[in-house]
């Protein structure tokens with residue numbers, strides 16, 4: 129029987145079967161040896177299961193993944209371990225809070241690059257827009273939204289509290305697999321609760337300064353929205369990408385990739401003559417923060 133992994137935790141898997149049944153599964157021993165990733169099977173994986181008892185099964189095969197969100201941890205001898213977070217997602221919804229916790233543009237940009245590398249489309253979701261009560265915070269949030277629109281991403285403007293933008297987001301989740309990702313405390317679980325009121329996911333407070341969340345969600349879980357699926361994920365502190373090739377990284381920044389080519393094919397957009405990216409920056413078509421992220425990712429420092 130073919131199914132979808134809804135949740136994976138230390139060798140135990142909840143698998144959804146197309147007729148709606150959920151099986152509690154373990155994994156077949158031989159499969160464990162064949163796989164090379166630290167996470168053998170993750171939420172979003174399409175699997176074949178054998179039933180072994182009432183409500184119980186065993187995963188005997190994992191289908192090839194069409195997309196993946198991974199973080200790369202440095203390993204021995206310059207190698208990297210790939211830590212798979214979720215599989216087979218069509219659209220990565222990168223969530224940022226309109227006010228608190230403060231936006232971390234570098235984390236957002238890393239997630240957008242990870243989405244590109246993992247073959248997902250990416251959108252940016254502003255959460256908690258009900259907290260934009262003064263002109264300054266509103267102007268700042270709108271400026272960030274502009275930057276990501278300019279980068280070619282669809283931007284959603286939402287509040288789980290007032291319901292603003294929730295139906296547009298629900299619509300966007302239909303007929304595809306999505307994942308909400310971002311820093312802890314930006315309101316990923318709250319958004320899902322607003323979209324699916326019967327869900328009742330646990331949400332957490334921010335720390336006393338409102339600088340960060342308290343890592344409330346502990347595991348990735350997939351939920352049905354209409355004819356689609358959406359994954360809630362634990363808040364990320366950072367997302368190591370490992371070494372990314374210059375040309376590939378350039379492609380991962382859609383507003384860079386749109387420009388005519390720079391004079392030098394291996395232009396790193398630092399101070400080379402004939403650099404189209406620098407020229408676009410001066411014209412205000414590219415944000416400083418985006419080019420800064422590009423350079424940090426290129427250098428490979430996490």
Ligand SMILES: Nc1nc2c(ncn2[C@@H]2O[C@H](COP(=O)(O)OP(=O)(O)OP(=O)(O)O)[C@@H](O)[C@H]2O)c(=O)[nH]1
Pocket residue numbers: 255256257258259286287288289290311312313314315316317318319330331332333334341342343344345346361362363364
């Ligand atoms: N004012 C306001 N607060 C919100 C909104 N959405 C979430 N919050 C608050 O933000 C805090 C964090 O929300 P969560 O949904 O737990 O955030 P999360 O992104 O799932 O966090 P992790 O699971 O730790 O990654 C909670 O105190 C929520 O009540 C919103 O639309 N408006």
Ligand SMILES: [Mg+2]
Pocket residue numbers: 316317318330331344345360361362363
């Ligand atoms: Mg959460």
Ligand SMILES: [Zn+2]
Pocket residue numbers: 390395396397398400402403404405406
């Ligand atoms: Zn250049």
